[in-house]
Amino acid sequence: MRLRGLTKTFGTTRGIAGVSLDVPTGGVFGFLGPNGAGKSTTIRLILGLYRPTAGTATVLGLDPWRDGAVLRRRMGYLPGELSLFPRLTGQETLDRFSAARGLSDLRYRTELVDRFGAEVDRPVHTLSKGNRQKLGLVLAFMDQPELVVLDEPTSGLDPLVQDEFASLLHETVATGATVFLSSHDLDEVQRVVGELAIIRDGSIVAVDTVQGLRGRSPRRIELWFPGPAPRMAFASLDGVEVLSVADNTMMLSVAGAVAPVLAAAADQDAVDITARSADLDELFRTFYRSQHRSEAPDAH
Numbered sequence: 274m275r276l277r278g279l280t281k282t283f284g285t286t287r288g289i290a291g292v293s294l295d296v297p298t299g300g301v302f303g304f305l306g307p308n309g310a311g312k313s314t315t316i317r318l319i320l321g322l323y324r325p326t327a328g329t330a331t332v333l334g335l336d337p338w339r340d341g342a343v344l345r346r347r348m349g350y351l352p353g354e355l356s357l358f359p360r361l362t363g364q365e366t367l368d369r370f371s372a373a374r375g376l377s378d379l380r381y382r383t384e385l386v387d388r389f390g391a392e393v394d395r396p397v398h399t400l401s402k403g404n405r406q407k408l409g410l411v412l413a414f415m416d417q418p419e420l421v422v423l424d425e426p427t428s429g430l431d432p433l434v435q436d437e438f439a440s441l442l443h444e445t446v447a448t449g450a451t452v453f454l455s456s457h458d459l460d461e462v463q464r465v466v467g468e469l470a471i472i473r474d475g476s477i478v479a480v481d482t483v484q485g486l487r488g489r490s491p492r493r494i495e496l497w498f499p500g501p502a503p504r505m506a507f508a509s510l511d512g513v514e515v516l517s518v519a520d521n522t523m524m525l526s527v528a529g530a531v532a533p534v535l536a537a538a539a540d541q542d543a544v545d546i547t548a549r550s551a552d553l554d555e556l557f558r559t560f561y562r563s564q565h566r567s568e569a570p571d572a573h
């Protein structure tokens with residue numbers, strides 16, 4: 274999948290602006306971003322449900338807007354807001370979608386229903402959010418499409434179902450298929466995605482592997498001193514932020530090289546040191562943050 278300068282505006286509202294992205298075939302690609310960042314808009318453009326304002330998308334070799342109907346038959350899709358016929362049971366829903374997609378061998382569908390423990394005997398409007406989501410996952414994967422696009426698939430799933438979902442993803446990409454999934458929660462997807470892109474304010478701000486992101490995360494370094502911790506000796510170092518100071522200890526966040534920190538520590542007769550990578554979560558928050566700052570109301 275290849276997106277180039279993909280842009281969508283709704284009147285004067287920004288949807289996404291100039292999104293370029295290459296999604297390799299045969300892996301799980303994560304599309305992460307806070308609420309309103311543009312994940313669902315991008316996904317609808319990928320599916321050909323919106324016409325781009327500018328830019329191009331190439332999905333399975335096709336232009337989604339021009340060849341949407343053909344394309345959607347080759348893809349599995351779980352929308353962010355799954356809308357089903359409320360009075361139909363799960364079974365009737367599955368049958369209806371299967372007929373529409375020309376799916377006749379139902380063995381894999383049955384296997385998925387069992388694995389997820391999807392409730393298929395009750396009308397879908399009586400199902401809990403998680404149980405509707407399970408049905409949505411069965412619908413997205415049941416005909417083993419070469420590309421599966423999932424908008425926030427893990428929302429509402431309990432941990433056991435998330436495990437089942439993770440193994441389904443592994444099996445799916447093992448057959449050479451591609452999965453593109455959005456989420457606002459890195460914790461939920463970091464063990465299943467290979468590569469991921471982060472979108473914020475309608476634009477891509479990072480594309481990396483989970484491993485690569487981890488390498489980029491600032492480290493946490495804690496230092497102990499014989500006397501009061503000398504904040505000023507560290508506060509002015511490049512890429513260093515003093516997170517806290519308490520009596521003889523100090524916690525730093527270090528984004529760049531550690532040598533200047535070590536030199537300052539030696540200079541200040543530090544007596545002990547511990548270092549660890551920051552949680553990916555912390556890094557992630559830094560990607561999220563500026564949005565909230567830019568949306569902060571004016572103070573007057």
Ligand SMILES: Nc1ncnc2c1ncn2[C@@H]1O[C@H](COP(=O)(O)OP(=O)(O)OP(=O)(O)O)[C@@H](O)[C@H]1O
Nearest residue numbers: 283286287288307308309310311312313314315457
């Ligand atoms: N149909 C629409 N009409 C007008 N504005 C829209 C429409 N769809 C999306 N937008 C705007 O586009 C921006 C991106 O929305 P989008 O739904 O793609 O975000 P998202 O990343 O999926 O968020 P969430 O995590 O809340 O699902 C938002 O500012 C939203 O208000």
Ligand SMILES: [Mg+2]
Nearest residue numbers: 312313314353
């Ligand atoms: Mg969304």
